[in-house]
Amino acid sequence: MKTKIDPDELFQRYKEWTLLGPHKFRTVILLAQKAIDDTSCSTVAEIGVFNGGVTFALAEIALTVHAYDTFEGMVNVNEEVDGTKLPDGRFKTKQTALQELRLHSGIQVFKGTFPETAADTKYSFVHLDIDTYHGIKESLLYLKDHMMPGGIIVVDDYTFKNTPGCTKAVDELSGTLLPPHIKAGCQALFFF
Ligand SMILES: C[S@@+](CC[C@H](N)C(=O)[O-])C[C@H]1O[C@@H](n2cnc3c(N)ncnc32)[C@H](O)[C@@H]1O
Numbered sequence: 306m307k308t309k310i311d312p313d314e315l316f317q318r319y320k321e322w323t324l325l326g327p328h329k330f331r332t333v334i335l336l337a338q339k340a341i342d343d344t345s346c347s348t349v350a351e352i353g354v355f356n357g358g359v360t361f362a363l364a365e366i367a368l369t370v371h372a373y374d375t376f377e378g379m380v381n382v383n384e385e386v387d388g389t390k391l392p393d394g395r396f397k398t399k400q401t402a403l404q405e406l407r408l409h410s411g412i413q414v415f416k417g418t419f420p421e422t423a424a425d426t427k428y429s430f431v432h433l434d435i436d437t438y439h440g441i442k443e444s445l446l447y448l449k450d451h452m453m454p455g456g457i458i459v460v461d462d463y464t465f466k467n468t469p470g471c472t473k474a475v476d477e478l479s480g481t482l483l484p485p486h487i488k489a490g491c492q493a494l495f496f497f
Contacts, residue, residue, distance in 0.1 A: 323358025438470025
């Protein structure tokens with residue numbers, strides 16, 4: 306078990322390294338902490354890491370963080386479902402950030418397209434932040450069998466106008482192959 310740290314303090318520490326604002330960031334940290342406590346499983350993941358702010362913060366509260374990203378930016382964007390705001394290559398990770406992620410003893414880096422890169426393990430908590438219809442749908446279909454009972458997935462950008470594919474993927478799976486989601490601002494929460 307790691308000591309609890311105030312989410313707002315973590316935000317101040319890592320805000321230069323994340324696209325998330327303070328409210329979404331706090332939700333992620335509080336729910337990750339709850340899922341770790343409820344499941345007694347301290348293995349968590351971020352899928353869609355970019356420069357790593359959320360991943361570094363998760364590593365302060367979890368023993369093991371799996372960091373999944375192409376680290377080359379967006380891939381397989383389909384303008385018909387994802388709109389025009391997410392060109393391939395957007396959000397390419399800074400080299401310095403990738404080096405820091407690789408050097409961190411609590412973080413395991415998986416470079417490539419999720420879920421092809423997925424480690425065969427179960428998670429208490431996942432932050433899923435990859436924006437595209439195809440990526441989010443495939444990821445959720447994979448994750449539904451890789452969550453601990455009591456685990457939580459937070460999907461970023463649900464109902465955000467620039468990521469219509471994210472909303473479509475969540476709506477198609479919610480309450481059918483996945484438990485019904487809870488909408489919290491522009492985040493979708495799945496409780497297992
Ligand atoms: C919006 S950014 C993530 C922001 C990050 N969570 C933060 O806190 O700033 C989206 C990321 O998803 C990654 N990505 C997109 N599709 C992916 C996929 N199928 N597998 C792995 N990474 C993917 C991109 O490379 C990009 O870094």
